[in-house]
Amino acid sequence: MGIVEHLVLLPGMMCDGRLWAEQIDGLKDFCASITVADITSADSIETIAQSVLEKVPDQFALAGLSMGGIVAFEIWRQASERVSRLALLDSNAHAELSESGRQRDQLLRRALAGEFREVITDALKPVYLAEVNKQNLALLDIILSMALDLGTDVFERQCNALKNRRESESTLPTITVPTLVLCGAEDSLCPIEIHEQMAQALPKSKLVVIEKCGHLSTMEQPDRVIAEMLEWLKAA
Numbered sequence: 194m195g196i197v198e199h200l201v202l203l204p205g206m207m208c209d210g211r212l213w214a215e216q217i218d219g220l221k222d223f224c225a226s227i228t229v230a231d232i233t234s235a236d237s238i239e240t241i242a243q244s245v246l247e248k249v250p251d252q253f254a255l256a257g258l259s260m261g262g263i264v265a266f267e268i269w270r271q272a273s274e275r276v277s278r279l280a281l282l283d284s285n286a287h288a289e290l291s292e293s294g295r296q297r298d299q300l301l302r303r304a305l306a307g308e309f310r311e312v313i314t315d316a317l318k319p320v321y322l323a324e325v326n327k328q329n330l331a332l333l334d335i336i337l338s339m340a341l342d343l344g345t346d347v348f349e350r351q352c353n354a355l356k357n358r359r360e361s362e363s364t365l366p367t368i369t370v371p372t373l374v375l376c377g378a379e380d381s382l383c384p385i386e387i388h389e390q391m392a393q394a395l396p397k398s399k400l401v402v403i404e405k406c407g408h409l410s411t412m413e414q415p416d417r418v419i420a421e422m423l424e425w426l427k428a429a
Contacts, residue, residue, distance in 0.1 A: 198277065198426060199250040200224040203232055203261030205283070205409070206351050207313070207340040212258060215415030216422060223426060226250065232264050233343060236350040238358045242267035246275070254426060256280035256373075258411060259383065260351065266361035269368055280373040280425055282418070283380050283408050285387045286361035286394075294356050301352045304345050312348075313340040323379040323407035332412060365394035371428040372398045375421055377406030377413060399425070 200220065202213045210217070210229040217227050230245040241264050255276050257265035262284025269276055289297075304312045314337065326332055340348075372395045376388040385402055392400035401421050406414045 197225045199253040200227045200426070201245070201249045201253045201255050202227065202229045203245070203255070203257035203264050204229065205259030205261050206355065207343055207348060208258075208336075209339050209343065211335055211339055212409070212411055216411055216419055219415070219419035220422060220426070223423060224254075228253075230264075232261060233347045233350065236353040238264055238267045238354050239271075241354060242271055246272050251275060252277055254278045254280075256282065256422065257284060258282040259284050259408065260355060263355070263358055263361070266364050270364060273367070276370060278371045278373075278425060278428065279368060280375065280422060281388075281391065282373075282375045283377060283383050283410055285383045286365060286391055287387070288358060288360040289356050297352050297356055301349060304348050309345045309348065310341065313337060320381050321408045323377060323405050323413060325405050326407065326413050335412070336409070362394065365391060366396065369396050371425060373401065373421060373425040374398050375401040375403065375410060375418065377408060377410045378402050378404045379406060380408045380410075382408045399428075 204210065204212045213229055221227055228249055230249065232241050234244060235241045245264065245268060252275055255265050255268060262281040265279060265281065266286065269279065300312050321336060374388050374392040374395065376383060376385060378385065388400060392398040403410055403414045403417050411418050
């Protein structure tokens with residue numbers, strides 16, 4: 194018997210439904226529906242969250258990876274009564290740090306100057322993956338294709354949204370639904386310590402750290418993520 198729960202998936206920055214392809218296939222028989230929300234159309238986290246809420250079922254389980262997790266926090270703030278459970282994958286609850294903001298501005302300037310492909314290839318893609326996956330050409334091609342398909346305009350909007358985001362540490366204690374906190378052991382963008390801090394602040398959390406896995410856990414270790422999400426969907 195399937196789990197009659199609607200599942201909403203939030204991709205990371207410069208990612209689309211391909212980020213969640215394996216999980217969609219692995220979980221489709223256990224959900225009433227699965228929706229990959231669009232987080233590309235606005236340049237503020239608040240507006241993105243509003244847009245998602247307008248297009249998803251009244252009640253749903255919510256999972257976000259990286260930027261998707263940041264949007265998930267805002268969805269909780271705007272409509273916590275609609276969220277039955279939450280999964281935060283390779284994400285963080287901090288506001289933009291000044292150094293990260295400067296680096297983001299530099300990458301954005303390069304992208305707008307015509308170096309978008311180089312920004313994705315040279316600056317972003319290498320830090321996404323665990324060491325064992327850095328020569329996985331099929332995986333690298335999907336990551337590059339997602340970013341190139343979304344394009345420079347989306348990159349600019351998402352950079353601005355992330356740069357101006359609010360902190361979510363103060364939101365963590367208010368999240369009273371079952372919450373999965375999952376990360377790759379080799380995630381250099383959102384390291385283990387950040388997830389440990391989130392899990393400690395969340396009232397009903399489970400922390401999972403996956404070995405041989407970097408920032409894109411859903412693609413690097415898809416079967417393990419499916420198993421953990423299935424257990425999360427069943428949690429009381």
